[in-house]
Amino acid sequence: MKNKYVSxxxxxxxxxxxxxxxxxxxxxxxxxxxxxxxxxxxxxxLQKPFLLKSSLPDINExxxxxxxxxxxxxxxxxxxxxxxxxxYHRQFExxxxxxxxxxxTEKSWWDTVDFIASNCMGRYFMLHPEQTKNVxxxxxxxxxxWLQRSALLFQLKYKNHLDTDLLExxxxxxxxxxEFYINKAIGWALxxxxxxxxxxxxxxxxxxxxxxxxxxxxxxxxA
Numbered sequence: 502m503k504n505k506y507v508s509x510x511x512x513x514x515x516x517x518x519x520x521x522x523x524x525x526x527x528x529x530x531x532x533x534x535x536x537x538x539x540x541x542x543x544x545x546x547l548q549k550p551f552l553l554k555s556s557l558p559d560i561n562e563x564x565x566x567x568x569x570x571x572x573x574x575x576x577x578x579x580x581x582x583x584x585x586x587x588x589y590h591r592q593f594e595x596x597x598x599x600x601x602x603x604x605x606t607e608k609s610w611w612d613t614v615d616f617i618a619s620n621c622m623g624r625y626f627m628l629h630p631e632q633t634k635n636v637x638x639x640x641x642x643x644x645x646x647w648l649q650r651s652a653l654l655f656q657l658k659y660k661n662h663l664d665t666d667l668l669e670x671x672x673x674x675x676x677x678x679x680e681f682y683i684n685k686a687i688g689w690a691l692x693x694x695x696x697x698x699x700x701x702x703x704x705x706x707x708x709x710x711x712x713x714x715x716x717x718x719x720x721x722x723x724a
Contacts, residue, residue: 506558507569507578510551514539514577517547526576533610534576541580548581552588560589564600571607579608583616590624598625598636602648609647611682618651623658634667641671646680653686660697668694669705676710687711688718699723 514537523538539547550556558566563586570582583604589597601621605614626633637655640648652671656663668690675683688711695702699722706719 504566504569506551506556506566507573510548510570510581511573511575511578513547513551514544514575517543530576530610530612534579534608535574537575537577539577544577544580548584551581552585557585557588560592563589564596567600568603571604576612579604579613583613583621586617587620587624590621591628593621593625593628598622598632601625605647605651606645611650614647614650615654618654619657622651622655626655633664637667637671641674646683649675650682650686653683653690657690657693663694663697665694665698665701665705672709672711676712678712681714684712684714685718688715688721691715691719692721695719695722 517537517539519538521538522540523536526536526538527534567582567586570578570585573579586597586600586604601617604617626636637652640652643649649671653668653675656667672687672690675687678684691702691706702719703723706716711719
């Protein structure tokens with residue numbers, strides 16, 4: 502571990518490690534990742550000094566810092582990395598988008614992908630709306646489930662600014678998918694928008710052959 506910032510953070514987490522909690526967390530995540538055994542409130546308290554403005558890495562060091570955090574075996578390091586990335590959301594440029602794509606496609610699982618998509622990618626496209634269609638269409642064409650999920654979820658916090666044309670374009674392309682996380686994301690995106698425009702969601706669901714899971718999730722708040 503070469504990065505002093507990452508090393509200090511990891512040592513801080515390690516000092517409060519709890520093997521019993523780590524075992525429970527690892528079981529919950531189906532053994533995909535190792536853990537220090539820090540519950541979220543504990544981790545957030547421990548990492549506070551590292552997220553102070555005076556402690557943050559220079560933005561030019563952000564990519565190597567996050568990539569080193571991403572190589573750490575303990576999942577808490579990836580949780581911290583995505584929150585570190587969000588601290589720079591007002592400065593996002595293309596290099597940060599490339600970094601987000603790396604984070605989504607490496608050590609991929611819902612617990613990081615959903616945060617990155619709805620918070621970081623969502624903010625990026627707010628800053629650079631002219632790139633939205635080209636980039637998210639590319640994600641759809643990759644066939645990568647997690648990039649496709651991101652294309653569905655990056656607008657979760659857009660409310661009245663959500664582009665329904667993108668949902669109209671992307672959801673039909675994914676109909677018939679056997680992937681739980683795709684069908685769940687379709688339903689989630691529609692359910693979230695139903696808080697803003699329930700009539701549009703009802704109309705779209707009525708004319709679209711959604712998977713049962715997607716339909717159930719989409720209409721949950723309306724029904």
